[in-house]
Amino acid sequence: MPFVELGDVRLFYTDEGSGDRPLLLVHGYTADSHGWSWQLPHLVADHRVIAVDLRGHGWSSAPAGGYTTAQFAADLAGLLDHLEIERVVGVGHSMGGSVVSALAVEYPDRVAAVVAVDPAYLLPDETAGAIGPMLDLLVDRPGAVRPSEPYLRRRRCPVLTFYADPARAAIERAVFTDPRSRVVTWEGAGHWLHQERPAEFNTLVTGWLASIA
Template identity: 30%
Template sequence: MVHGYERAYRMAGHGPALLFLHGIGDDSSTWLDLLTSLADDFTVIAPDLLGHGFSAKPRADYSVAAYACGMRDLLTTLDIDRVTVVGHSLGGGVAMQFAYQFPERCERLVLVGSGGVGASVHPLLRLAAAPGAGLLLPLLGTPPALPVLRKLAETLRISDDLDYVVARYLRLVEPDTRSAFLRTLRSVVDWRGQVVNMLDRCYLTQGIPTLLVWGTEDRVVPSGHALRAHRAMPGSRLVLFEGAGHFPHRSAPKEFLEILREFLAETPPAAYDRARWGELLRAGGPEEPVPAESPDVPAVSSGT
């Protein structure tokens, strides 16, 4: 219980702490294979964000800032001080917000098909955020809607995770789940695209080891966002999964695990320096302008 609301989470293992944050409409089960593989060497924590999975779904604040505060409070109740944060999609936006609000608690950032680094997003998400969309979402649970959902998954280039995605859309027939989904979506997306943009604060990741992982065929959050974020985050690493869509950690779990382990082994945890943080804020941006050209980026075959 945190602030009177039930918070579901998965936790296992021992060693340095890794916090895994899922995307909108998803839950902690998206990380299960990774959690199992990493638990021998790390303490792994994967919550169901408020309004998702088995966590409570109240009428509440579903902004990325509120989610970041919720993660701080959950970690405090678990007596965990510092973590490497791995975030997918919406969870990536929450991870960045967590690092921005609580830099002293963030050791590393791993952003997977992350929101919050550009305006563009799939038109269907913009449509879902529009007024009146909530009246149509209950129809997703009817038999005629299933072929439409499958076509939607193909359009989003997530056919490899088709059954997984369809099962999550079907949850929207539940009133509380649907309400939480809409509140969350509308806090970050409107009819013009993503509302929350962290690019103006990405320079603050200096000193925080950051890994960006994207699928080249991501149609939910296009891979162009990855290049933009890579240029805006000093010292960040970017790996593109060739042929993968919005779920590279699911479509190529072995390759993703290998890259994640390598990143964790090769980068020391960030050491928060309040004086340096103040210098960065007073400077108001990076010392050097962000280059316009795209850097060389390693590509990984996803097997998709």
């Protein structure tokens, strides 16, 4: 199994397929790279696909600290350096959507596009209040990375997002900066949209990636 040593953390990842535009798949909080099992067989047909376990998740090591959006993004940048990959499409679910968005903001030359699946940002007050302690863990100091509307506007690449909540979808649409960006809304779906409707999700993602190539 492939691992990479990056300072205080040892990251597990898989690396399959081939293609000119690698995809970097990033899971959500308490999940791991197995969450993309519904996507990998489809995506590797035409793309190089890297699926990673974030620090403290899956097969990766669990150091004492570093569980912040900024550090997760820095870990991913280190993984790309190790793999000698200049640019990727960052695909993230839930917290992973925040992480790939941070990667796009903090390392703009490394991210060609972002796909975010019910990301852990732009949350309604009642949801943010319920998971507030978890969100606080992702910010290690005042002013550190917590994706907000002004922060998300700093993503200069095209963005494709999937939501079940049309209100959140409308807010996301308002922060796009690239005209090729798109929001998909599946009302009535749950949090794991890519697993609930995998065939439709996979087709939409690959079609959108082809349209922005």
